[in-house]
Amino acid sequence: MSKPDILLIGPYPEWDLVELEAQYNVLKLYEAADRDAFVSQHAAGIRAIATRGELGAxxxxxxxxxxxxxVSVYGVGYDAVNLDACRQRGINVTNTPDVLTNDVADLGVAMMLVQSRxxxxAEAWVRDGSWETQGLYPLKRRVWGRKAGVLGLGRxxxxxxxRLSHGLSF
Incomplete structure (x- = not known):
């Protein structure tokens, strides 16, 4: 039995691509020189689109x-998928909510620390030798003991x- 055809809009990480290729005939649109011709050539057999949030469908x-x-979205967002077109045809749309929630939260807190400190x-100050000619890097705003506001309490x-309320012990 042949594997179902899926249209891959943009590249996926190798570890996930290996899994996809084991289960499906992966048609890589992003590698096609003429994307319209590629779609026309394979359109009749394509049963699914694998895409990323920013690429959509x-x-x-x-x-x-x-x-x-x-239409399967590799990531959380599906804003770039035309949901009306999918609804009209009864096409299911999936995504992967929560897959990066903790990573993005960690990054957000790290960015707050990097910015406030x-x-x-300071890294540029050390690299360009300013510490030698201009002395100590100017002190910045302390994070410890401050209050933080979070706009939006989604995931x-x-x-x-x-993370902020528990002093980064998570």
């Missing part, structure tokens, strides 16, 4: 795939607030 592309059953400027905002 347009109504035009969806309309060219008569057997399309699924001036770490990027990520909640995790950021949790």
């Amino acid at each position: 347009s109504a035009e592309l969806i309309g060219k795939l008569p057997k399309l059953e699924l 001036g770490m990027i400027g 990520i905002g909640f995790e950021v607030a949790k």
Whole structure:
């Protein structure tokens, strides 16, 4: 039995691509010199689109795939997927919520620390020798003992607030 055809809009990490290729006939749109011709050539057999949040799937592309059953988004966002076109045809749309929630929250807290302590400027100060000619790097704002506000308490905002309220013990 042959593997189902899926249209891969943009590259995926190797570890996930290996899994996809084991289960499906992966048609890599991003490698095609002429994307319209590539879609036309394979349209009749494509049953799913594998895409990323920022790449999505347009109504035009969806309309060219008569057997399309699924648009799978590698990531949380699906803003770039034309949901109306999918609804009209009964095409399911999936994503991967929570897959990076903790990583993004960690990064958000790290960025707050980097910004408030001036770490990027301090790193440049050391690299360009300013410490030798201009002395100590100017002190920046302390984070310890301060209050932080989190705008929006969705999955990520909640995790950021949790890290900040517990002194980063998570």
